Amino acid sequence: MEEKEIMSFKDEDGNKVDFEAIAKVYLGEQGYLLLSPVDEGxxxxxxxxxxxxxxxxxxxxxxxxxxxxxxxxxxxxxxLY
Structure with a gap:
């Protein structure tokens, strides 16, 4: 089973919000990280x-x-495809 990479950030109110790293993609040389909130649903x-x-x-x-x-x-x- 692959372990999830969780990253934590603070929102505009100073609350901790956890995100799961979904993928890293590239457009040319520029890299992007796609994150999804860990919140259920x-x-x-x-x-x-x-x-x-x-x-x-x-x-x-x-x-x-x-x-x-x-x-x-x-x-x-x-x-994905």
Whole structure:
């Protein structure tokens, strides 16, 4: 059985929210991490761009552009089929 990768973030109210890493996809050289809330019954999925700062550290930035998000979803569907 594959172990789930759980990541925790704080929401705008400072509450801890857990997400499960669903997949990592690439559009060209740019990597994206797809996360889903651990809450039972949630089918939401969020895309985060994996950027590298000047020190070489990875940081996650939420994808807010609808066109970019649709391209990420298309690439993810290719992984499923």
């Amino acid at each position: 949630s089918e939401d999925m969020f895309a985060f761009r994996v950027d590298v700062d000047e020190d070489g550290n990875e940081e996650l930035n939420a994808v807010e552009d609808d066109k970019e998000f649709e391209e990420i979803k298309k690439e993810y569907k290719k992984l």
